[in-house]
Amino acid sequence: MKLKLLSYFFFLLGAVDLFYKLFFGAIFESDSDFYYAYIRPFVTFTPFVFFAIGGIFLKEFRVRNTVEIYGTSKYKYYTPQFIVFTFTLLIFAYFIFNAQTNMDTRGIEFGFHFLRQESSFDVNFSLIEYDGSHSYARVYLVGLINTLLVAVTGIIFCTVIGVIVGVARLSPNYLIRKTAAGYIEFFRNIPLIVQIFFWYFAALRTMPLPEKTEPLFGVIFLSLKGLYVPGLIWENLNIFIYSIIVAIVAIILIKNYSNKLRDNEGKQLPVLYISIALILILPAITFLIGGVSAEVEIPVLKQLAKTSFIFEGGARIPPEFMALVLALSLYTATFVAECVRAGIEGISKGQKEAAASIGLNRKQVLNLIIMPQALRIIIPPTTNQYLNLTKNSSLAALIAYPDLVLVFAGTALMQTGRAIEIIMIVMFTYLTISLVISLFMNWYNKRIAIKEK
Amino acid sequence: MSKYIKQLTSLVAMVLMMFVFASETMAAKKSKTMKNVLKKGFLRCGVSQGVPGFSNPDASGNWTGIDVDVCRAVAAAVLGDANKVKFTGLTAKERFTALNAGEIDMLSRNTTWTLSRDADLSLTFVGVNFYDGQGFMVRKSSGITSVNQFKDGISACTNTGTTTELNMRDFFDSRGIKYEPVAFEKADEVVAAYDAGRCDTYTTDKSALAAQRTKMSNPDDHITLPETISKEPLGPVVRQGDHVWEDIVRWSLNVMIEAEEYGVTSANADASKTSNNPAIKRLVGAEGELGLALGLDNDWSLRIIKQVGNYGESYKRNLGDTGILPDRGPNELWTKGGILYVSPAR
Known part of the structure; x- marks a missing residue:
């Protein structure tokens, strides 16, 4: 137990050290040659040494347990591990030392102080408040949020399209089946970068200028400068959001209750209808008694010069975002569709026939028998596709969508010249996003796996 | 006695060293970049990915432009041949990293000279070849x-x-x-x-x-x-720290501009050797030892003018005749109402 605590202590120490170094620089610094030559390269990677020591203690703790139980020789167990560990450490040390020496000879400082500087450039699309007077740290946040926005929107769209196309590919209807197959073969085999350019520049060339835009339903304007939709001007928006959260929590509780009721007493509650009612009625009540009000603002054409116009008011989706999401989701959806098809075809025919023989209709067979089993096959490869989509979103830089790569690894890197630091941050960020998606999907996969009771 | 022996040994050593390094010029000894360029036999120059008139490749991959001509001038001075240049097209984002990482020997890519770039990025701007805004x-x-x-x-x-x-x-x-x-x-x-x-x-x-x-x-x-x-003064950039190389690039550019000032062109460069004006003779290396001071030979400037031409010729060829910017504006010589003014080569 002592060992375990010790290992956690070192993990914590490493994390604190890393955090401190990232944002405040080295604790102890000196100008002597000796310091630069020998101490600094070591000091730079002390966090990793702490992590490693923590890891060793954790392993030691586990090995002690194993040794006690199985009586393996400690020596035999440790030698290969020690060799691998030393080797890895040496490789890391070599790279860090090399980079440090080269940067020192060129007089380049390593550090993350620049994150606090004023960025002094603007971006064209941000969900949070940002302008040039904010810091580079804020630029990072803007880029990160924009990346996540593309990734999440893209994942939702590609899942919807992918599932529909995947199921359509197995349709008994010749036309539907072949159309789906044609779509997959077409979009899967054209490089994504070409597709992004196609959607962006094709869209720019074919969409009308703002002043020539024909409104959809009188209020939606799709022009070359973006999609303008009516916006809502809220009062007491927070109360409205709380009411939605309350509704969602209530729905989860009711769902749990109804499951219990079904298991214990065999009664069915109409959960779907109750949920719909809740999510509609609760927010509606806030309008009546909560002081919430929303005013619809319709975009209005505004003249800037003789031939240049924009829309003012309402909400706007920039064309870069639309092109990117369209390209990413259409491309990734082909792979998701193939995963879905593989999943459905992976279920033995007997399941379908058995389900049909007990009188389930086609839709019920798919929803109740095939899909729940197929999901186990579909999820792991689909996770890969989600990860691909997220990583591919970095191609946004090509069409001026201000994602993490464009604004942080692009403009910010350029303006500060901090190549190593910024690329490091961006790498870790993408790694973290990917790992989080992976973790979530693994959790979901475990949840829907067949549980043996 | 031992004092004399010591002096004698050091003298002998110096003479020996002169023999050993006779093949290598002084500049190469002092400048790492120069040594690399001589060893490889060509200059690696970072340029834009295509800005007509500044650095632009044609259909067969030949680069032209006034930024390209600065690279060619350096190659002519150092290697004796203005065509011994390998051009690398770089985006605005990549340029300084490529230079700092040593992938190119110099950067001539319509780059604005600012304080933060000069100091923060550990680069050195050697001069201005185009005043822009x-x-x-x-x-x-x-x-x-x-x-x-x-x-x-x-x-x-x-x-x-x-x-x-x-x-x-x-x-x-x-x-x-x-x-x-x-x-x-x-x-x-x-x-x-x-x-x-x-x-x-x-x-x-x-x-x-x-x-x-x-x-x-x-x-x-x-x-x-x-x-x-x-204000956007554009000019060539080198890595900080290699002062000999920095001087070579700076004076290659200055020679082009000064040649225009004295009316030395690629056509009359050889004839200028026998000019009556000592300044012109110095410029083309017929008098004085300016090239040796830079660690090059004395014909370096003559080669630049003969192979690349003076600044005016370069401008006319790339920006004037192509109709991109026929009006030289501030990029006219100071003697003709512009702000192009360089230190004298003497």
């Missing part, structure tokens, strides 16, 4: 004739990773105009997006505006507004 391009049909007519909501296309983005913010903020910046990584996409109507204005250095205009579907539909919102 940021301007705006708009469609003629819009009726805009001055930046004073810009209104809230205007969208401006530009390149990411340039001083342009910063100047643009300073400009619009100081006037309190809300604007939408649309920044692309590559110049071609900026032009395509602006041409398609995505932006109301295209902003970058005026020279680049003139150059990129030639790429638009209808160049005559666009005008550059008269206002200049920033």
Whole structure:
């Protein structure tokens, strides 16, 4: 137990050290040659040494347990591990030392102080408040949020399209089946970068200028400068959001209750209808008694010069975002569709026939028998596709969508010249996003796996 | 006695060293970059990915432009042949990293000389080969004739990773105009997006505006507004710390400009050797030992003028005759009303 605590202590120490170094620089610094030559390269990677020591203690703790139980020789167990560990450490040390020496000879400082500087450039699309007077740290946040926005929107769209196309590919209807197959073969085999350019520049060339835009339903304007939709001007928006959260929590509780009721007493509650009612009625009540009000603002054409116009008011989706999401989701959806098809075809025919023989209709067979089993096959490869989509979103830089790569690894890197630091941050960020998606999907996969009771 | 022996040994050692390094010039001994260039036999020069008149490859991959000519001048001075250059097209974003990492020996890519770049990025700007300023391009049909007519909501296309983005913010903020910046990584996409109507204005250095205009579907539909919102002195860049190399690049550029001042051209360079004017004779290496001071041979400047031409010739060839920027504006010699003024080569 002592060992375990010790290992956690070192993990914590490493994390604190890393955090401190990232944002405040080295604790102890000196100008002597000796310091630069020998101490600094070591000091730079002390966090990793702490992590490693923590890891060793954790392993030691586990090995002690194993040794006690199985009586393996400690020596035999440790030698290969020690060799691998030393080797890895040496490789890391070599790279860090090399980079440090080269940067020192060129007089380049390593550090993350620049994150606090004023960025002094603007971006064209941000969900949070940002302008040039904010810091580079804020630029990072803007880029990160924009990346996540593309990734999440893209994942939702590609899942919807992918599932529909995947199921359509197995349709008994010749036309539907072949159309789906044609779509997959077409979009899967054209490089994504070409597709992004196609959607962006094709869209720019074919969409009308703002002043020539024909409104959809009188209020939606799709022009070359973006999609303008009516916006809502809220009062007491927070109360409205709380009411939605309350509704969602209530729905989860009711769902749990109804499951219990079904298991214990065999009664069915109409959960779907109750949920719909809740999510509609609760927010509606806030309008009546909560002081919430929303005013619809319709975009209005505004003249800037003789031939240049924009829309003012309402909400706007920039064309870069639309092109990117369209390209990413259409491309990734082909792979998701193939995963879905593989999943459905992976279920033995007997399941379908058995389900049909007990009188389930086609839709019920798919929803109740095939899909729940197929999901186990579909999820792991689909996770890969989600990860691909997220990583591919970095191609946004090509069409001026201000994602993490464009604004942080692009403009910010350029303006500060901090190549190593910024690329490091961006790498870790993408790694973290990917790992989080992976973790979530693994959790979901475990949840829907067949549980043996 | 031992004192004499010591002196004698050091003298012998020095003589020996002179023999050993006789093949290698002094500059190569002092400059790592120079040594590398001589060893490889060609100069690696970072240029843009295609700005007509500055650095632009033709269909067969030959680079032309006034930035390219600076690289060629350095190659002529150091290697004796203006064609021994390997050009690398770099985006605005990649350029300084490529230079710092040693992938190129010098950068000549319409790069603005600013304090933060000079100091922060550990680079050295050696001079100015083009005085530029940021301007705006708009469609003629819009009726805009001055930046004073810009209104809230205007969208401006530009390149990411340039001083342009910063100047643009300073400009619009100081006037309190809300604007939408649309920044692309590559110049071609900026032009395509602006041409398609995505932006109301295209902003970058005026020279680049003139150059990129030639790429638009209808160049005559666009005008550059008269206002200049920033100073953009563009020039070649080298890594900080290699002073010998820095001098070679600086004086290769200066020689081109000074040659124009004295009327030495690629055609009359050989004849100038016997000129009556000592300054001209010094410039082409017929008098004095200026080349040796730089660690080169004495014909270095003659080679630059003969193979590349003087600054005026280079300008005329790349920007004048092509119709990109026929008016030299501030890039005229100081003697003719411009601000092109370099230290004397003497």
